[in-house]
Amino acid sequence: MNKVLIIGNLTRDPELLTTSNDNSVCKFTIAANRKFKNANGEYDVDFINCVAWRKTGEFINKYFNKGKKIAVEGMIQTRKYEDKQGNNRTAVDVVVDQAEFVESPKKQQIKADDLEPIEDDDLPF
16 A cells, blocks of 8 residues: 655645646645654654645645645655656655645734724614
């Protein structure tokens, strides 16, 4: 089974593209802390390239931006290619099936000065 769950922060704003077949594809990178501290007492960070297609990609592009915490579920996909110098390379991406908010939006505070009085005649009860 090829299944992965990652929680981390976006390293930059997602990039939404459209393929020649008119499909949306969103590319982004997540910075995810490792669970254990290294020899220096710090958490190492992995930078994980992600790709989300169609509605999932549009959702991520609309609601997430650089620094925002995100949870993604998907599968790992590897692909081989040749770079401009003719070297064989391997790329590893997470193909995202689902994405979720991890943090709740900041609560909006309302000041008493912003409120308008309501007349008794306007009340429904």
